[in-house]
Amino acid sequence: MNRGRLFVISGPSGAGKGTICGKLLVDEHIKISTSMTTRQPRQGEVDGEDYFFVSQEEFRKIIDERGFLEYAEVYGNFYGTPKQEVMDMMRDDFDVILEIDIQGALQIKEAYPEAIFIFILPPSMSELRKRITGRGSETEESLNRRLNEAMKEISYVDKYDYCVVNADLDAAVDRVMAIIIAEHSRVSEDVRTIIEWYKEEI
Secondary structure: OOOOOEEEEEOOOOOOHHHHHHHHOOOOOEEEOOOEEOOOOOOOOOEOOOEEEOOHHHHHHHHHOOOEEEEEEEOOEEEEEEHHHHHHHHHOOOEEEEEOOHHHHHHHHHHOOOOEEEEEEOOOHHHHHHHHHOOOOOOHHHHHHHHHHHHHHHOOHHHOOEEEEOOOHHHHHHHHHHHHHHHOOOOOOOHHHHHHHHHOOO
16 A cells, blocks of 8 residues: 555756756655666766666667666667566655656556656746756756746646746745655555455455
């Protein structure tokens, strides 16, 4: 009855989804899924913490065994979400957070429709522009490209179960946490387990 759930969190670059996911980890019953990749580790990255680093051959073998909830090829390297790791954590009563892009989220919707999908929105496009330019690494051309990409991503918000506007970080974290708590009270496939549990008390 207390089995963990999978929460998929997406949103445009600059919306603050990574920061929100990090703050959710104050709850000891929440874990973030570690992705697998074929790219080489960067300085300071730890295998099994930042990513699971594997060879192209090993990654393709896991694809053939249908061992990913989702995967994609980006600039010649593969990235994916290992299914078994996520299922093991949920079986151990942890809620699993997966921060992922729209394409990956749609793959997971096909592979594991029981997941809960949360979209993080910026308070406005002007605020999003301010957050991206605040990083100090964008040309006007790349900034406009990022904003156009953000609008494309936002158009997928109706594919998600919830949306949270990140105008105030603490309030946005509280809202996502409220969604997680509410999902554990949803009357769904657990209802038979609940009824059987009460019967045992008679």
